[in-house]
Amino acid sequence: MPHSNTYKITFLVLILVLIATFFTNISLGSVSIPFKTVFGSLIGISDNYIIQNYRLPKALTAILVGSGLGISGLLMQTLFRNPLAGPFVLGISSGASLGVALVILGSGIFGGVFAAFLVFKWTIVVAASLGSFLVLLAILIVSARIRDTMAILIIGLMFGSITAAVVSVLSYFSSAELLQQYIFWGFGSLGNLSWNEVFIFFIIYSFGILLSILSIKGLNTLLLGENYAKSLGLNIKQSRFIIIIATSLLAGTITAFAGPIAFIGLAIPHITRQVFNTSNHKILLPAVFLFGAIIMLICDSIAQVPTSDYTLPINAITSLIGAPVVIWLLVRKRKMIF
Amino acid sequence: MNKTEQHIILKTESLSIGYKSKKTHSVIASNIQIELQKGELIGLVGANGIGKSTLLRTLTHMQPKLSGDVLLNEKPIANHSNLELAKVMSLVLTEPIASKNLSVFELVSLGRQPYTNWVGNLTTKDLEMVNHALNLTHIETLKHKKCFELSDGQLQKALISRALAQDTDLIILDEPTTHLDMYHKAYILKLLQKLVKETHKTILFSSHEIDLAIQLCDKMIVMTEDDVVSDSPCNLISKGTFEKLFPKDLISFDKKTGSFRVNK
Numbered sequence: 001m002p003h004s005n006t007y008k009i010t011f012l013v014l015i016l017v018l019i020a021t022f023f024t025n026i027s028l029g030s031v032s033i034p035f036k037t038v039f040g041s042l043i044g045i046s047d048n049y050i051i052q053n054y055r056l057p058k059a060l061t062a063i064l065v066g067s068g069l070g071i072s073g074l075l076m077q078t079l080f081r082n083p084l085a086g087p088f089v090l091g092i093s094s095g096a097s098l099g100v101a102l103v104i105l106g107s108g109i110f111g112g113v114f115a116a117f118l119v120f121k122w123t124i125v126v127a128a129s130l131g132s133f134l135v136l137l138a139i140l141i142v143s144a145r146i147r148d149t150m151a152i153l154i155i156g157l158m159f160g161s162i163t164a165a166v167v168s169v170l171s172y173f174s175s176a177e178l179l180q181q182y183i184f185w186g187f188g189s190l191g192n193l194s195w196n197e198v199f200i201f202f203i204i205y206s207f208g209i210l211l212s213i214l215s216i217k218g219l220n221t222l223l224l225g226e227n228y229a230k231s232l233g234l235n236i237k238q239s240r241f242i243i244i245i246a247t248s249l250l251a252g253t254i255t256a257f258a259g260p261i262a263f264i265g266l267a268i269p270h271i272t273r274q275v276f277n278t279s280n281h282k283i284l285l286p287a288v289f290l291f292g293a294i295i296m297l298i299c300d301s302i303a304q305v306p307t308s309d310y311t312l313p314i315n316a317i318t319s320l321i322g323a324p325v326v327i328w329l330l331v332r333k334r335k336m337i338f
Numbered sequence: 339m340n341k342t343e344q345h346i347i348l349k350t351e352s353l354s355i356g357y358k359s360k361k362t363h364s365v366i367a368s369n370i371q372i373e374l375q376k377g378e379l380i381g382l383v384g385a386n387g388i389g390k391s392t393l394l395r396t397l398t399h400m401q402p403k404l405s406g407d408v409l410l411n412e413k414p415i416a417n418h419s420n421l422e423l424a425k426v427m428s429l430v431l432t433e434p435i436a437s438k439n440l441s442v443f444e445l446v447s448l449g450r451q452p453y454t455n456w457v458g459n460l461t462t463k464d465l466e467m468v469n470h471a472l473n474l475t476h477i478e479t480l481k482h483k484k485c486f487e488l489s490d491g492q493l494q495k496a497l498i499s500r501a502l503a504q505d506t507d508l509i510i511l512d513e514p515t516t517h518l519d520m521y522h523k524a525y526i527l528k529l530l531q532k533l534v535k536e537t538h539k540t541i542l543f544s545s546h547e548i549d550l551a552i553q554l555c556d557k558m559i560v561m562t563e564d565d566v567v568s569d570s571p572c573n574l575i576s577k578g579t580f581e582k583l584f585p586k587d588l589i590s591f592d593k594k595t596g597s598f599r600v601n602k
Binding site: 078213214216217220221222224225227230231232233234235273278279280282 | 439
């Protein structure tokens, strides 16, 4: 498709903004570190423990989370031809929440068997991954039998309702202490990952991104609708399968490592479409990557509440900052471009 | 016309169409024998609910047949892969395209998907084909417009353009004239006739514009309760096939003018 060149400048600007927000994000925090030290420890001249072991992995996590959620949102919106779709419509986050709820809340109800494992943060990561994987597996089995993509969407929402109900029941029987622990997980967090965890996160994330890139042509064809796409030689079932796997790899790992982060997945593709006036996923995919990363870094910088010791829940910030932006964009353009 | 020398693109052999469930077969039409030849404009007419869409869906392999066979270039349609089919047959459907945010150029470019690489890059040849398709339907000036900005007539032309860009011998259109005013109905069908003459493609369309189809088509397929007949419009008129199309209480066919009149 045309006009790839006209977007070059916009892409260049976005890359510069990403670099700027990355540095800003690392420079800000409860401990004030001079910019010289920040820059020095990034390129390896000087050593700064806070930068290298706390702020840098956190900034990288923010980039992975923002871009990953944005891209899985884009994939879902195209696959379901629905502007309200996000990475979590398939019940992926509900599955993760159920897994985590079973581990945290269940440990109180079912006795100390689980409690012994709680010392490891990995338990939560595994539980969240397993939860989203199981919900996804159920959806894939259903989608192999059902032709209608809309039906899969509804079934995903139903799975979400079921898991939410189970979480409610578990919460009802849990102690206040465990409940608080679960709620804290629900706030989302970017800053708790060690380098090892960031590395594993990155590997799974890369698989998701790779599958998304392989889906570009299929996604563009799906813009015409499934019957047209089939008449253009697209293997619908295979493309749908790859797109769903890519989304769940991205959304599943992100939820596992950073908690259920609201809003980004739904909003980023819309913000991107307002700036890049195209439907071509070859342009939208990298653009969503950049916007997702930039906005997540900004949200995280705000959540740090610069010059104070407080860290606000990232989940609240993404919605507080993101929702007004989307409303403003839509009101200004008076048109939902989709 | 010297039909023996002509190349048959699509042919059915005692085809039965309808819907299959586990226990029951509901047959909509059976023993359908049609032949579509290269460079023909064929109109498919019939009353509402008679099964025009079912026939088109079966011919385009969107729905399984009940029995018989559909041969595309002398090979059963089921033996074609999706991609092979996409290079022989392109479609214009009644369903709206999923994203109206596509520009006309993007829409028409998607017709090149069967030929492009894994990421869908357009080569110089693809661009030529796209521009040629835009020229054939006279919508070059609309190419940067978004689909939601187009009128129904313009959108139909863009969809036909997309099918042309797919570079297939056969184009099948499901009711391309619905939602259009009288002028644009004639315009679109006339355009199809022109495309058949200029490109020697075979174009099959279903329509309720029987009067226009009689004037423009090389061949017509008429679906009635009893059977599916295909012949040239003149022969069909003299055989009295059009009289059987509808119940006779309201309208009747006038052989002299080749059109339907309201009973007085």
